[in-house]
Amino acid sequence: MTKAKGTCVKPYPPRPPDPGQEHNSNLDIRAMLSLAEFFVWIVGVGVVVCYNLPVGGATSLPDPDAWASSNLDLEAAPGALRPAADEKRSAFRAYRLTASTFLVVEVHDAYGERPFMYVKHVPDAGTLLLLDTGCGGAQAAADGTAPGLRAFLETVGVEDNGGRPLNEGGRLRYVVALSHCHYDHILGVEQFARDSPVIQSAYAPSFVAREYLPAHSLCERLGIRTPTYMPTLLKHRQPVLSASGQPLGVILLQTPGHTPDELALWDEEEQMLYVGDTLYEWEPIIFPEAGNIRTWLNTIDKLTALVKAARRPELVLINCGHRTAMRPALEVLQTTKQFMMDVLLGKEHPQNRTKRDGVDFVEYRQQGGRYSLRCPESLIGQARLAVFCTSTT
Numbered sequence: 001m002t003k004a005k006g007t008c009v010k011p012y013p014p015r016p017p018d019p020g021q022e023h024n025s026n027l028d029i030r031a032m033l034s035l036a037e038f039f040v041w042i043v044g045v046g047v048v049v050c051y052n053l054p055v056g057g058a059t060s061l062p063d064p065d066a067w068a069s070s071n072l073d074l075e076a077a078p079g080a081l082r083p084a085a086d087e088k089r090s091a092f093r094a095y096r097l098t099a100s101t102f103l104v105v106e107v108h109d110a111y112g113e114r115p116f117m118y119v120k121h122v123p124d125a126g127t128l129l130l131l132d133t134g135c136g137g138a139q140a141a142a143d144g145t146a147p148g149l150r151a152f153l154e155t156v157g158v159e160d161n162g163g164r165p166l167n168e169g170g171r172l173r174y175v176v177a178l179s180h181c182h183y184d185h186i187l188g189v190e191q192f193a194r195d196s197p198v199i200q201s202a203y204a205p206s207f208v209a210r211e212y213l214p215a216h217s218l219c220e221r222l223g224i225r226t227p228t229y230m231p232t233l234l235k236h237r238q239p240v241l242s243a244s245g246q247p248l249g250v251i252l253l254q255t256p257g258h259t260p261d262e263l264a265l266w267d268e269e270e271q272m273l274y275v276g277d278t279l280y281e282w283e284p285i286i287f288p289e290a291g292n293i294r295t296w297l298n299t300i301d302k303l304t305a306l307v308k309a310a311r312r313p314e315l316v317l318i319n320c321g322h323r324t325a326m327r328p329a330l331e332v333l334q335t336t337k338q339f340m341m342d343v344l345l346g347k348e349h350p351q352n353r354t355k356r357d358g359v360d361f362v363e364y365r366q367q368g369g370r371y372s373l374r375c376p377e378s379l380i381g382q383a384r385l386a387v388f389c390t391s392t393t
């Protein structure tokens with residue numbers, strides 16, 4: 001059941017250039033990363049070809065085929081091909097992306113979602129900022145075979161972190177941001193909500209209200225219990241703060257479209273953009289009935305403007321809720337939008353139609369499979385009306 005949501009988007013001015021500031025350290029990091037990417041890519045491909053990755057039940061990458069074809073940049077993350085031995089029994093893998101930030105992939109979950117989470121260490125604030133909680137390791141934790149997400153962060157050594165857990169002994173406090181309320185991003189939130197702030201977008205408060213969360217999280221549809229937590233709702237461009245009020249180096253962007261509560265985080269210092277499920281490559285971008293493609297297009301335009309206004313737009317990297325991380329933000333944003341426009345213009349044709357709970361879903365798939373879309377068919381018609389039939393009076 002779609003809840004009626006406003007299609008307006010609040011003003012989203014591009015960040016003005018800041019020529020007065022020195023950002024040498026960041027530029028150095030990016031330059032070093034580029035060199036490292038090239039070098040480790042060569043080495044990484046050789047390792048993949050020659051050794052075919054470690055064998056057995058503990059896979060070293062969540063989806064080697066996809067990563068090999070689409071995420072070569074991510075493979076370049078130091079240690080990405082060398083998971084620590086004590087990670088192998090876990091439902092999670094962690095890879096360093098920047099000086100402060102790790103990607104955590106839930107490689108074994110009950111729903112086959114394999115969500116991406118991001119962990120930013122902010123030492124000055126004694127805090128780990130966690131974007132999303134995935135399925136929380138619920139399956140493995142329930143089996144008693146592996147730790148849940150919080151236990152992973154506090155007890156499992158990560159090779160890219162010198163073999164130490166990302167939050168050894170739980171010494172750092174947490175702030176948890178939820179990119180949106182779908183189950184594959186919130187099922188681990190209760191592990192943190194008892195003692196940590198949980199933040200969400202304030203764009204559509206009713207969408208994440210307690211009474212609607214079972215439906216909007218899709219937990220109800222799956223027949224699973226909806227997590228309980230009390231979020232703090234943040235405005236557009238509001239800085240994310242620690243529990244004690246210290247800045248964590250990112251601002252929240254309200255990015256409705258995929259869902260009304262979708263948010264992004266912008267790390268200006270590291271030139272990293274985190275967009276949740278607004279888009280990703282190599283798997284269908286799935287809009288629920290509460291999605292809005294016209295609003296999504298507005299969001300893509302505004303994220304594009306944000307990136308273009310960055311110090312070095314070509315160096316901004318985009319990181320998504322599934323499959324895609326460490327990819328050039330501008331190119332990904334522009335090509336995703338082009339795919340969506342091709343769908344609306346009829347240049348892409350439906351590949352599949354299904355009915356679920358009485359709703360007709362349609363799927364489009366770009367040749368080569370980089371982008372695909374699955375959504376209620378009604379959203380396509382609504383978007384065509386909104387995009388091509390807008391009054392000019």
Ligand SMILES: [Zn+2]
Pocket residue numbers: 113115182184185277321322
């Ligand atoms: Zn997701």
